[in-house]
Amino acid sequence: xxxxxxxxxxxxxxxxxxxxxxxxxxxxxxxxxxxxxxxxxxxxxxxxxxxxxxxxxxxxxxxxxxxxxxxxxxxxxxxxxxxxxxxxxxxxxxxxxxxxxxxxxxxxxxxxxxxxxxxxxxxxxxxxxxxxxxxxxxxxxxxxxxxxxxxxxxxxxxxxxxxxxxxxxxxxxxxxxxxxxxxxxxxxxxxxxxxxxxxxxxxxxxxxxxxxxxxxxxxxxxxxxxxxxxxxxxxxxxxxxxxxxxxxxxxxxxxxxxx
Amino acid sequence: xxxxxxxxxxxxxxxxxxxxxxxxxxxxxxxxxxxxxxxxxxxxxxxxxxxxxxxxxxxxxxxxxxxxxxxxxxxxxxxxxxxxxxxxxxxxxxxxxxxxxxxxxxxxxxxxxxxxxxxxxxxxxxxxxxxxxxxxxxxxxxxxxxxxxxxxxxxxxxxxxxxxxxxxxxxxxxxxxxxxxxxxxxxxxxxxxxxxxxxxxxxxxxxxxxxxxxxxxxxxxxxxxxxxxxxxxxxxxxxxxxxxxxxxxxxxxxxxxxxxx
Ligand SMILES: Nc1ncnc2c1ncn2[C@@H]1O[C@H](COP(=O)(O)OP(=O)(O)OP(=O)(O)O)[C@@H](O)[C@H]1O
Ligand SMILES: [Mg+2]
Numbered sequence: 001x002x003x004x005x006x007x008x009x010x011x012x013x014x015x016x017x018x019x020x021x022x023x024x025x026x027x028x029x030x031x032x033x034x035x036x037x038x039x040x041x042x043x044x045x046x047x048x049x050x051x052x053x054x055x056x057x058x059x060x061x062x063x064x065x066x067x068x069x070x071x072x073x074x075x076x077x078x079x080x081x082x083x084x085x086x087x088x089x090x091x092x093x094x095x096x097x098x099x100x101x102x103x104x105x106x107x108x109x110x111x112x113x114x115x116x117x118x119x120x121x122x123x124x125x126x127x128x129x130x131x132x133x134x135x136x137x138x139x140x141x142x143x144x145x146x147x148x149x150x151x152x153x154x155x156x157x158x159x160x161x162x163x164x165x166x167x168x169x170x171x172x173x174x175x176x177x178x179x180x181x182x183x184x185x186x187x188x189x190x191x192x193x194x195x196x197x198x199x200x201x202x203x204x205x206x207x208x209x210x211x212x213x214x215x216x217x218x219x220x221x222x223x224x225x226x227x228x229x230x231x232x233x234x235x236x237x238x239x240x241x242x243x244x245x246x247x248x249x250x251x252x253x254x255x256x257x258x259x
Numbered sequence: 260x261x262x263x264x265x266x267x268x269x270x271x272x273x274x275x276x277x278x279x280x281x282x283x284x285x286x287x288x289x290x291x292x293x294x295x296x297x298x299x300x301x302x303x304x305x306x307x308x309x310x311x312x313x314x315x316x317x318x319x320x321x322x323x324x325x326x327x328x329x330x331x332x333x334x335x336x337x338x339x340x341x342x343x344x345x346x347x348x349x350x351x352x353x354x355x356x357x358x359x360x361x362x363x364x365x366x367x368x369x370x371x372x373x374x375x376x377x378x379x380x381x382x383x384x385x386x387x388x389x390x391x392x393x394x395x396x397x398x399x400x401x402x403x404x405x406x407x408x409x410x411x412x413x414x415x416x417x418x419x420x421x422x423x424x425x426x427x428x429x430x431x432x433x434x435x436x437x438x439x440x441x442x443x444x445x446x447x448x449x450x451x452x453x454x455x456x457x458x459x460x461x462x463x464x465x466x467x468x469x470x471x472x473x474x475x476x477x478x479x480x481x482x483x484x485x486x487x488x489x490x491x492x493x494x495x496x497x498x499x500x501x502x503x504x505x506x507x508x509x510x511x512x513x514x515x516x517x518x519x520x
Pocket of ligand 2 (some may be wrong): 046057081
């Protein structure tokens with residue numbers, strides 16, 4: 001068995017009086033597609049803020065590649081919950097933002113991303129401004145901006161939450177195909193159970209706030225799952241069991257109310 | 260495409276043109292029918308005629324006003340930008356300076372203009388200073404609010420990429436402020452011309468302000484109104500110029516914001 005690439009060990013965090021994370025422990029293997037699934041307001045985005053250094057934990061340890069994560073380490077490329085494309089930058093300049101921050105010249109940065117536009121379904125839109133793009137295209141542009149940073153781990157926060165059902169499905173199929181090709185290490189935040197099951201190798205289920213990892217579920221289904229003859233049916237079974245768990249009385253009780 | 264856009268603009272300007280011409284027409288008819296003395300209320304046709312006859316003198320007096328407006332406004336832009344950066348980076352400076360800026364806005368121009376002329380003479384300098392005084396604060400507020408309008412996500416994203424505070428300002432806060440900047444520009448450019456004329460009113464060798472004052476003293480309301488006409492045209496010209504600059508410098512604003520006057 002290989003060692004985890006990233007592990008969070010009993011992380012606790014609070015915003016003033018509000019306890020957000022309580023003893024969160026989870027790990028991510030190299031090349032693994034992991035989802036963090038939890039109810040709204042549980043503290044999912046907070047985990048990413050912690051990893052990117054926007055907030056600090058009260059206690060606990062983050063280890064990356066076997067060593068404690070130093071504040072200056074940046075092994076993560078982050079895609080925020082809303083796409084955060086800059087309306088004043090053309091799509092190609094939006095996708096090179098991370099490279100520019102790293103100090104690359106604009107021209108070199110362009111050369112690096114240009115070949116990827118085809119694959120991301122953005123060919124021909126390099127010189128457009130974000131407002132001229134559809135929701136799905138904006139998300140793909142934001143994802144392109146994330147992957148070209150060439151970091152060991154991608155942190156993707158609810159990328160498809162705002163899309164219509166059909167587009168969301170297409171994007172999931174596309175993302176799985178891209179992952180199969182590139183084998184990035186991905187942590188995906190979602191509150192869509194089906195999305196988590198269809199895409200991930202493992203799912204970390206969070207409890208309602210203060211969040212802890214309630215259960216970790218392995219999803220050993222064949223890929224690509226969307227076109228596989230039996231994977232979809234099996235996925236439905238796993239989905240049902242997760243939903244049953246989330247809707248079970250003791251979890252509901254923690255939440256203090258019915259959703 | 261372009262032709263259609265032009266026609267669209269013309270179409271949208273139609274109600275404004277109709278309203279303005281009816282007003283002028285009513286004014287003209289009133290002057291002709293009531294037999295009111297033209298040294299009290301000249302008809303629009305007479306104002307136009309006199310404006311044309313005195314076009315050389317008007318032009319001669321427009322140039323200094325335009326110069327004072329543009330120099331004063333440029334000075335105010337540079338100051339507003341520099342100070343907006345200072346207060347964006349330092350909340351201490353913000354707390355120290357902002358009350359002073361607000362206080363500068365409470366000074367009544369009527370009282371201040373003659374004093375500034377007294378201190379700095381009849382030349383260009385006092386006009387520049389007065390124009391800057393009037394337009395500085397709206398520009399500063401526009402910029403400061405613009406920086407503050409930066410999306411939280413965008414800043415978090417840049418921070419995750421390892422961008423320094425200065426890079427975050429340059430890549431996110433400054434461009435986020437551009438729509439606010441241009442809105443502020445349109446407001447203060449209209450103040451700027453008025454401020455320049457006011458400064459000239461308080462004392463000048465040449466300029467639209469002093470031209471109006473002399474025309475009034477010579478019982479020539481038609482020439483006063485001719486100068487008013489020129490100053491309005493000047494303001495409208497500068498106002499349209501801000502749109503042109505915006506479209507060139509930040510074409511993306513048109514696509515993102517739906518609201519337009
Ligand atoms: N800066 C902050 N100050 C105080 N409380 C905060 C702050 N940011 C988040 N919170 C609170 O922390 C909790 C967790 O927020 P977080 O954004 O991590 O939730 P989430 O699981 O990502 O939710 P969603 O699925 O709706 O995005 C929420 O209750 C939120 O109100
Ligand atoms: Mg969130």
